[in-house]
Amino acid sequence: MLRRFLSWLDDRSGLITATRHVLEHPVPPRTGWWYVFGSATFIAFVLQVATGIALASSYVPSSGQAYESLKFITEQALLGRLLRGMHFFGASAMVLLIGIHVSRTFLMGAFKYPRELNWLTGAVLLLLTLALAFTGQLLRWDQNAVWSVIVGAAQAGRMPIVGPDIARFILAGDTIGGATLSRFFAFHVFFIPAIVFAFVGLHLVLVLRHGISERPRKGDRVDPATYRADYAAMLQGEGVPFWPDAAWRDVVFGAAVVATIVLLAVVFGPPALDKPPDPSILEAYPRPDWYFLWYFAVLALTPHSLENFIIVAGPLVFGAVLLLLPLANRGSRSVRDRPLAAVLVVFIWTVILAFWVAGQRADWSPNFEVPSLPASVVGSTDSTVVAGARLFHEKGCEYCHAIDGYGGKRGPDLSDVRSRMPPDQIGARITNGSVNMPAFAKTLTPDQVNMLVAFLATRGRSSSRQ
Amino acid sequence: MEPGTPSDLTPSRRRFLSRLSFALSGFIGAVATVPVIGYLLSPLTRKQPRVWRPVGPVDSFTIGQTVNVVFEDASPLPWAGVTARTAAWLRRDDREKFTAFTVHCTHLGCPVRWVADAQLFLCPCHGGVYYSDGTVSAGPPPRTLPQYPVRVHNGQVEILTSPIPIV
Numbered sequence: 001m002l003r004r005f006l007s008w009l010d011d012r013s014g015l016i017t018a019t020r021h022v023l024e025h026p027v028p029p030r031t032g033w034w035y036v037f038g039s040a041t042f043i044a045f046v047l048q049v050a051t052g053i054a055l056a057s058s059y060v061p062s063s064g065q066a067y068e069s070l071k072f073i074t075e076q077a078l079l080g081r082l083l084r085g086m087h088f089f090g091a092s093a094m095v096l097l098i099g100i101h102v103s104r105t106f107l108m109g110a111f112k113y114p115r116e117l118n119w120l121t122g123a124v125l126l127l128l129t130l131a132l133a134f135t136g137q138l139l140r141w142d143q144n145a146v147w148s149v150i151v152g153a154a155q156a157g158r159m160p161i162v163g164p165d166i167a168r169f170i171l172a173g174d175t176i177g178g179a180t181l182s183r184f185f186a187f188h189v190f191f192i193p194a195i196v197f198a199f200v201g202l203h204l205v206l207v208l209r210h211g212i213s214e215r216p217r218k219g220d221r222v223d224p225a226t227y228r229a230d231y232a233a234m235l236q237g238e239g240v241p242f243w244p245d246a247a248w249r250d251v252v253f254g255a256a257v258v259a260t261i262v263l264l265a266v267v268f269g270p271p272a273l274d275k276p277p278d279p280s281i282l283e284a285y286p287r288p289d290w291y292f293l294w295y296f297a298v299l300a301l302t303p304h305s306l307e308n309f310i311i312v313a314g315p316l317v318f319g320a321v322l323l324l325l326p327l328a329n330r331g332s333r334s335v336r337d338r339p340l341a342a343v344l345v346v347f348i349w350t351v352i353l354a355f356w357v358a359g360q361r362a363d364w365s366p367n368f369e370v371p372s373l374p375a376s377v378v379g380s381t382d383s384t385v386v387a388g389a390r391l392f393h394e395k396g397c398e399y400c401h402a403i404d405g406y407g408g409k410r411g412p413d414l415s416d417v418r419s420r421m422p423p424d425q426i427g428a429r430i431t432n433g434s435v436n437m438p439a440f441a442k443t444l445t446p447d448q449v450n451m452l453v454a455f456l457a458t459r460g461r462s463s464s465r466q
Numbered sequence: 467m468e469p470g471t472p473s474d475l476t477p478s479r480r481r482f483l484s485r486l487s488f489a490l491s492g493f494i495g496a497v498a499t500v501p502v503i504g505y506l507l508s509p510l511t512r513k514q515p516r517v518w519r520p521v522g523p524v525d526s527f528t529i530g531q532t533v534n535v536v537f538e539d540a541s542p543l544p545w546a547g548v549t550a551r552t553a554a555w556l557r558r559d560d561r562e563k564f565t566a567f568t569v570h571c572t573h574l575g576c577p578v579r580w581v582a583d584a585q586l587f588l589c590p591c592h593g594g595v596y597y598s599d600g601t602v603s604a605g606p607p608p609r610t611l612p613q614y615p616v617r618v619h620n621g622q623v624e625i626l627t628s629p630i631p632i633v
Contacts, residue, residue, distance in 0.1 A: 368590065
């Protein structure tokens with residue numbers, strides 16, 4: 001009965017034959033675990049679509065109400081907390097996995113002839129994934145999201161000529177307002193995913209058309225004149241059916257990814273909501289989600305003279321490199337013949353990681369929450385020194401300068417300043433400022449400067465401070 | 467149609483019909499996209515009005531002090547909620563004169579905070595610092611902190627709503 005139904009279905013639709021064709025098509029042997037990251041990215045995307053649909057069914061994409069609906073989803077809706085968590089960690093997984101997949105295909109030279117378009121469609125998918133990540137962070141419409149939109153618009157505004165228009169396009173007007181969020185919602189939920197679906201389809205058609213790239217071997221050079229015939233002969237000789245010989249690894253790894261996402265969502269939950277999306281609340285610490293934290297650090301640490309260039313040219317150069325890479329479509333695919341490729345990948349991941357760590361610490365931000373220095377740190381009962389220590393906190397010195405672990409890291413640590421600088425120089429520095437240090441001549445009376453100097457003069461290992 | 471399949475149309479008629487079909491497909495595509503693109507780009511063409519918003523009676527501000535004032539955007543959409551609010555740093559310079567600074571750091575738009583004791587504006591994002599007159603004293607900001615037009619009208623301090631200063 002079932003068999004007759006299936007054979008009828010296949011006769012009328014052709015679906016079963018087509019599916020079997022795809023599943024059983026021969027693939028190169030011994031592809032191994034390095035080949036699982038593309039399918040895992042796709043599985044993460046499918047999970048995003050599913051959890052996204054659920055969230056969209058109660059999320060209110062209105063600048064004035066989204067925040068309340070997020071609170072409802074997180075605190076009251078059945079499974080809401082889990083779904084928000086899964087959507088966040090699913091997004092994180094997608095960004096991470098597509099990063100690994102791009103690195104893998106680059107290292108194995110899989111972008112070379114005849115798979116140039118596989119690479120280009122993949123490059124588009126990488127950019128779309130980052131666009132989804134950015135717009136998705138904004139849909140968590142809290143204070144941080146509002147300031148992220150403004151920071152994004154300010155960056156776009158640096159572009160010559162069209163910058164201000166792009167900034168207005170992002171804000172949907174002169175300022176943040178009622179129009180801002182619903183547009184991001186439409187892009188995040190309809191427009192970008194629709195393009196992702198189209199490109200995933202194209203990407204998969206191309207994978208089937210050209211076959212999965214075989215493991216590269218040292219010394220093997222890609223020659224367009226012979227590659228296709230060699231590849232066909234290799235499949236004929238030692239090819240294995242995709243299902244289940246190769247596919248089982250995709251499924252096992254994909255299941256592990258899904259399990260990890262669920263586990264993280266259960267254990268950590270979704271990212272906490274910041275204060276409400278009120279642009280007039282100025283107690284804010286705008287920070288991007290982890291996947292863009294490294295770029296936040298780049299923007300803090302680049303020399304000011306290069307900044308416009310990096311904000312504008314950086315993304316353009318990145319895009320151009322992705323698009324132009326397939327021009328190098330000949331030669332050996334093996335990374336052992338392309339040491340520069342390996343160096344480049346290690347370099348990029350190291351730089352991103354280093355900036356990420358810097359972004360996590362954000363030493364360049366003044367620390368507004370520092371407590372005043374405890375008496376044990378002041379270590380003196382001299383009234384001038386004690387008054388100086390109090391001024392050190394009150395006048396904001398401590399926001400940027402630390403003493404014995406108390407204070408910000410924006411400026412130099414002053415725990416030992418006495419051994420670097422004589423008191424008269426300390427006074428001059430406070431009064432006149434210096435590179436990256438404000439001058440306090442108008443803010444502090446000469447008496448106050450003297451008290452600060454008296455206090456700072458006790459900061460040194462060589463001093464009499466016990 | 468497979469290539470080479472005999473056609474019962476004359477060559478000129480075939481050419482005409484295929485051109486017609488291309489043109490009409492283009493028409494369908496244009497109808498589906500042009501209004502949508504125009505709609506999405508509408509923030510670029512829409513001229514937003516600027517209005518004077520009162521932020522408090524003159525006498526509620528102390529001479530020499532800089533405080534945070536909040537006002538509503540010029541023409542907020544009904545569903546804008548709290549996002550229709552904008553803040554500014556307002557200082558009463560003397561009996562009649564007020565200065566209103568934007569809260570947006572000129573580096574990347576983050577909200578600067580006035581630290582009264584230090585007489586500085588500090589930015590929490592990348593560490594920009596401005597003196598009390600808005601000039602840059604440290605960090606990445608490329609420009610002086612912009613000001614809003616401000617006036618005294620019928621005993622009220624009023625600020626002119628303005629776009630977020632970007633470049």
